[in-house]
Amino acid sequence: MIHLTRINHSEIVLNSDLIELIETTPDTVISLANGQKVMVLEQPDQIIDKIVSYRRRIATPWPEGVNDNPGTSAGTRLIARDVAATPGGE
Helix, strand or coil: CEEEEECCCCEEEECHHHEEEEEECCCEEEEECCCCEEEECCCHHHHHHHHHHHHHHHHCCCCCCCCCCCCCCHHHHHHHHHHHHCHHHC
16 A cells, blocks of 8 residues: 555555556556546656555564464554554554
């Protein structure tokens, strides 16, 4: 998930796995796998940097001793780590 800003300056969080195409027309238009198009203020290179950063973050091994509850799924642990890494912890 990456944080982006729509043309109207509202913030969104976008599932980067759904991105099929990023165009500059001159606005940046993101085409999603479900057919939706999203216009954002960020430039394509900025979006790519955000995607790479997000994928590196989720691929980073879980630190030892953090949330070692055996009943917790890997997905829940990833979400907990992402929330903890977010400024303000939200």
